[in-house]
Amino acid sequence: MTDTSxxxxxxxxxxxxxxxxxxxxxPLYEARKKIFPKRARGKYRxxxxxxxxxxxxxxxxxPWIRWDRGPFAPDQxxxxxxxxxxxxxxxxxxxxxxxxxxxxxxxxxxFGLFLVTSVVGRAWCGYTCPxxxxxxxxxxxxxxxxxxxxxxxxxxxxxxxxxxxxxxVTKHAIWLLIAVATGGAWIFYFAxxxxxxxxxxxxxxxxxxxxTVAVLTATTxxxxxxxxxxxxxxxxxxxxxxxxxxxxxxxxxxxNDWRGEPRSRHTKKAxxxxxxxxxxxxCNACVAVCPxxxxxxxxxxxxxxxxxxxxxxxxxVMDKVGRPRGLISYATLDEYxxxxxxxxxxxxxxxxxxxxxxxDGSFSNKIRHxxxxxxxRPRTLLYLSVWxxxxxxxxxxxxxxxxxxxxxxxxxNPQFVRLSDxxxxxxxxxxxxxxxxxxxxxxxxxxxxxxxTMSIVGIDQPEGRSFAIPVEPDRLRTIKVHIHQxxxxxxxxxxxxxxxxxxxxxxxxxxxKATFDAPEVK
Amino acid sequence: MTxxxxxxxxxxxxxxxxxxxxxxxxxxxxxxxxxxxxxxxIWAVVYMILYPAWPLINSAxxxxxxxxxxxxxxxxxxIAASEKSEYVDRIAQMPVEEISQHPDLLQFAMAGGSxxxxxxxxxxxxxxxxxxxxxxxxxxxxxxWGGDINAIHxxxxxxxxxxxxxxxxxxxxxxxxxxxxPAEIRQVAAYVYSLTGExxxxxxxxxxxxxxxxxxxxxxxEDARGDVDFGAPNLADAIWFYGDSEAEIAAQIAKPxxxxxxxxxxxxxxPVIKQLAVFIHSLGGGQ
Numbered sequence: 103m104t105d106t107s108x109x110x111x112x113x114x115x116x117x118x119x120x121x122x123x124x125x126x127x128x129p130l131y132e133a134r135k136k137i138f139p140k141r142a143r144g145k146y147r148x149x150x151x152x153x154x155x156x157x158x159x160x161x162x163x164x165p166w167i168r169w170d171r172g173p174f175a176p177d178q179x180x181x182x183x184x185x186x187x188x189x190x191x192x193x194x195x196x197x198x199x200x201x202x203x204x205x206x207x208x209x210x211x212x213f214g215l216f217l218v219t220s221v222v223g224r225a226w227c228g229y230t231c232p233x234x235x236x237x238x239x240x241x242x243x244x245x246x247x248x249x250x251x252x253x254x255x256x257x258x259x260x261x262x263x264x265x266x267x268x269x270x271v272t273k274h275a276i277w278l279l280i281a282v283a284t285g286g287a288w289i290f291y292f293a294x295x296x297x298x299x300x301x302x303x304x305x306x307x308x309x310x311x312x313x314t315v316a317v318l319t320a321t322t323x324x325x326x327x328x329x330x331x332x333x334x335x336x337x338x339x340x341x342x343x344x345x346x347x348x349x350x351x352x353x354x355x356x357x358n359d360w361r362g363e364p365r366s367r368h369t370k371k372a373x374x375x376x377x378x379x380x381x382x383x384x385c386n387a388c389v390a391v392c393p394x395x396x397x398x399x400x401x402x403x404x405x406x407x408x409x410x411x412x413x414x415x416x417x418x419v420m421d422k423v424g425r426p427r428g429l430i431s432y433a434t435l436d437e438y439x440x441x442x443x444x445x446x447x448x449x450x451x452x453x454x455x456x457x458x459x460x461x462d463g464s465f466s467n468k469i470r471h472x473x474x475x476x477x478x479r480p481r482t483l484l485y486l487s488v489w490x491x492x493x494x495x496x497x498x499x500x501x502x503x504x505x506x507x508x509x510x511x512x513x514x515n516p517q518f519v520r521l522s523d524x525x526x527x528x529x530x531x532x533x534x535x536x537x538x539x540x541x542x543x544x545x546x547x548x549x550x551x552x553x554x555t556m557s558i559v560g561i562d563q564p565e566g567r568s569f570a571i572p573v574e575p576d577r578l579r580t581i582k583v584h585i586h587q588x589x590x591x592x593x594x595x596x597x598x599x600x601x602x603x604x605x606x607x608x609x610x611x612x613x614x615k616a617t618f619d620a621p622e623v624k
Numbered sequence: 625m626t627x628x629x630x631x632x633x634x635x636x637x638x639x640x641x642x643x644x645x646x647x648x649x650x651x652x653x654x655x656x657x658x659x660x661x662x663x664x665x666i667w668a669v670v671y672m673i674l675y676p677a678w679p680l681i682n683s684a685x686x687x688x689x690x691x692x693x694x695x696x697x698x699x700x701x702x703i704a705a706s707e708k709s710e711y712v713d714r715i716a717q718m719p720v721e722e723i724s725q726h727p728d729l730l731q732f733a734m735a736g737g738s739x740x741x742x743x744x745x746x747x748x749x750x751x752x753x754x755x756x757x758x759x760x761x762x763x764x765x766x767x768x769w770g771g772d773i774n775a776i777h778x779x780x781x782x783x784x785x786x787x788x789x790x791x792x793x794x795x796x797x798x799x800x801x802x803x804x805x806p807a808e809i810r811q812v813a814a815y816v817y818s819l820t821g822e823x824x825x826x827x828x829x830x831x832x833x834x835x836x837x838x839x840x841x842x843x844x845x846e847d848a849r850g851d852v853d854f855g856a857p858n859l860a861d862a863i864w865f866y867g868d869s870e871a872e873i874a875a876q877i878a879k880p881x882x883x884x885x886x887x888x889x890x891x892x893x894x895p896v897i898k899q900l901a902v903f904i905h906s907l908g909g910g911q
Binding site: 560 | 753906
């Protein structure tokens with residue numbers, strides 16, 4: 103393992119060891135072994151930069167997008183207005199009682215994740231999970247200040263010196279700045295961003311804003327900077343759940359030992375001696391780049407977040423040694439098992455890569471390659487259709503929802519009042535909901551209940567069957583309504599009638615079936 | 625046991641005890657656990673010094689900070705009172721009929737009146753102000769002593785037939801069992817009952833009218849519509865105070881009951897009385 107003098111390939115062997123190697127499994131009391139991931143280069147690394155840019159961009163910039171809703175509503179595109187119990191998302195405004203839309207979105211997110219996981223495995227973990235993205239970002243900083251893997255390891259082992267102190271302080275300071283910016287961005291989703299931005303810096307913001315920033319700063323710094331892979335391995339339940347979501351047709355980052363084994367650091371020498379050698383040159387590049395500090399060649403494991411950086415690292419090495427790429431690749435268990443069977447002659451022999459190669463060294467045609475058709479299977483179709491159904495349902499519900507509502511609460515105590523002329527009066531608490539950011543005059547009228555008239559406390563108007571009630575934009579107005587029916591029209595017991603709220607401008611209306619109580623016997 | 629026993633598999637020292645061949649590893653406590661444990665002890669000591677902690681015979685140690693939950697609630701009550709004082713002061717200086725012209729005061733008075741009603745009034749008038757025989761329903765439009773807001777205010781402040789208050793509303797209907805024959809009482813009861821449009825024995829109603837003119841008109845009025853100045857009820861409407869049958873009417877004529885309502889001005893103070901008046905007036909029957 104340490105002898106590199108007789109190396110005949112031109113690939114440098116990296117001194118890296120998986121933190122979770124089965125043969126070196128440490129007791130749980132063992133202190134954490136630090137991981138110093140090497141920078142990878144390749145298409146997956148490129149893709150991950152792109153995803154990082156996109157996700158961080160969405161996170162930091164969304165609160166600053168403006169969206170004109172007229173003079174009576176905030177102009178922030180995405181806003182969770184806790185004080186007024188409103189949620190704004192571009193053209194959608196949600197009141198608290200419409201929270202089922204958010205529940206629906208969560209159901210969709212759940213099924214979306216099931217779908218993605220059953221198709222491409224733990225893609226969420228590897229590319230888009232905030233933990234992954236922020237650790238990646240923190241590693242960029244670490245690399246910029248302390249250097250590449252070897253320098254970082256040297257620095258870590260070195261005794262404290264002025265130079266080490268400067269580097270460490272700088273690194274942690276920048277981490278903290280990122281952490282503050284992370285926590286700082288979060289609060290802008292809950293208030294008008296430009297106003298809050300000024301308030302935060304002038305000390306005018308609410309205590310909860312500072313507390314939130316402080317908590318998120320702490321979690322970002324601790325999780326992203328200090329704990330890193332331990333969050334995924336020990337704290338997060340998702341790896342366990344996702345592992346259960348995978349099946350033999352899900353893509354996973356796979357070490358193709360059917361072409362890699364037996365690995366050899368001295369390929370040419372071994373070949374010259376007539377030994378069978380696989381493609382793996384045992385350079386440990388895949389271990390060195392792994393942010394989880396594992397060795398993918400040990401097979402699929404809980405710790406693997408499928409970030410695919412080992413694919414990049416290995417492809418680079420394969421290019422150098424002149425072998426085809428894909429010794430580590432995205433593959434399904436099914437493909438892997440077929441190719442394995444090919445390489446072991448159906449399990450009868452140890453792995454012999456000669457069995458998957460043609461005499462000239464290129465791969466045999468019998469090798470099974472990835473085929474996108476495996477994406478289409480009952481399980482994925484089921485997830486997709488449930489996901490789409492919920493989505494369509496939400497859209498339909500959103501398109502047809504009421505923006506004008508009337509709710510009526512009948513007085514229980516007393517249920518009715520007999521007036522001096524013998525007529526019966528019932529009291530109601532009526533709530534008119536004007537759910538658009540425009541002031542509206544809503545007419546409230548009685549339908550049914552012959553002869554009945556109403557009066558409204560606080561509205562100085564003679565009794566009638568219809569009242570025009572102004573309601574402020576985007577507000578609920580509670581009014582006390584007294585309805586009374588003359589003695590000659592009264593039917594004993596309960597009578598059902600309708601209270602109709604109608605916007606005269608848009609013809610939008612809502613009907614509430616209310617009851618009118620009278621004595622059982624006259 | 626003096627000899628250390630090391631577990632072969634884990635290489636960890638055991639506690640030295642053995643139970644049916646099972647030994648317990650003597651792993652050290654996790655450091656975070658130990659630190660938390662010591663912090664808790666320090667916390668407890670500091671807490672005992674700062675806050676009331678040890679029970680003594682009659683009280684408890686008071687703690688350096690002098691904290692007391694009773695003082696805390698008194699302070700909170702004082703803060704609440706000072707926050708309310710803005711409205712209470714304005715209400716105190718304002719005639720009761722003007723309160724409803726200020727929306728903020730109206731809202732405050734309605735809430736305050738509703739709360740005061742639940743504490744002081746529901747015992748007789750019912751939780752919905754619906755009343756009971758002998759206790760007026762405050763939701764309807766029939767008022768013994770007047771239903772405008774000033775009259776309501778006056779009634780709440782000084783009560784009805786209340787001994788301790790010289791301004792209390794007072795009236796007393798004589799007991800007619802000493803002045804009228806039982807037959808006459810039955811006749812006038814039938815007459816009064818018929819005023820509401822209820823069917824009654826016409827043989828009784830006709831002579832009953834004469835009895836009414838001779839004995840009742842002075843207070844209840846020519847048309848029997850009562851008079852709020854004497855607290856004389858309107859007998860021609862559909863609302864009955866002591867029961868709506870001829871027998872109950874006759875009983876009330878023969879030997880009237882007289883309800884008493886306490887005067888609240890001394891107990892609740894004028895601002896609360898005003899809030900109560902605003903609340904009662906809004907129940908739907910106010911004039």
